[in-house]
Amino acid sequence: MSDRLLEVRPFNLMAAAVCVVLLSYAYYSQFVLGLEPCPLCIFQRIAMIALLLVFLVAAALGGGPLRSRIMAGLLGATAVSGAGISAWHIRQQHLPGDEWAACGADLGYMIEVFSFWETLQMAFTGTGDCAEVDWAFLGLSMPAWVGIFFLLLGSAGVWANWRAARPPF
Numbered sequence: 001m002s003d004r005l006l007e008v009r010p011f012n013l014m015a016a017a018v019c020v021v022l023l024s025y026a027y028y029s030q031f032v033l034g035l036e037p038c039p040l041c042i043f044q045r046i047a048m049i050a051l052l053l054v055f056l057v058a059a060a061l062g063g064g065p066l067r068s069r070i071m072a073g074l075l076g077a078t079a080v081s082g083a084g085i086s087a088w089h090i091r092q093q094h095l096p097g098d099e100w101a102a103c104g105a106d107l108g109y110m111i112e113v114f115s116f117w118e119t120l121q122m123a124f125t126g127t128g129d130c131a132e133v134d135w136a137f138l139g140l141s142m143p144a145w146v147g148i149f150f151l152l153l154g155s156a157g158v159w160a161n162w163r164a165a166r167p168p169f
Contacts, residue, residue: 008068008164012059015153019052022149029142035134039110039119040089044146047082051153054078058161068165072158079154086147093141 026045029035037045058071110119140148 008160009059009062011160012055012071012157015157016052016055016059018149018153019048019055022146023048023052026142038089040085040092040143043085044082044089044143047078047085047150048146051075051078051082051150055153055157058157065165068161072161072165075157075161076154079150079157082150083147083154086143086150089143090141090147093143 023045026037026041026048030037054071054074058068058075061067061071134142
């Protein structure tokens with residue numbers, strides 16, 4: 001077995017641990033700091049959980065050029081999806097106040113009352129809650145930081161897993 005195939009497993013576990021830390025801070029922000037997540041925040045969390053699961057599967061399956069390439073593709077697709085949600089959220093935060101969509105109900109209520117597709121459509125058309133910036137670090141909002149982490153983790157995951165699939169020179 002190639003050394004690259006062996007060294008990609010610890011990388012995937014470390015990347016999964018980063019996802020856990022990010023999710024832990026999101027829940028800390030909600031339950032300790034009192035920051036209520038908007039629907040787009042919830043979708044970003046779901047995307048981060050999906051990225052975490054793909055990293056764990058990649059670490060568990062390990063080896064094999066085909067598996068490593070499949071994992072690289074799944075990591076890339078999941079990270080790009082999460083970054084897209086973050087980008088949409090950042091867009092909502094930078095719209096002028098008169099262009100915000102009207103405030104809607106919270107995600108739990110929308111899921112109970114509306115179909116999945118209606119809830120998805122309402123979440124992505126934005127609410128006043130999604131446009132508020134309640135938290136910032138170094139001038140960037142939480143969705144911006146989450147987007148950066150999606151891009152970093154996704155790029156590194158694709159690179160490491162694709163590299164592991166190549167034969168050593």
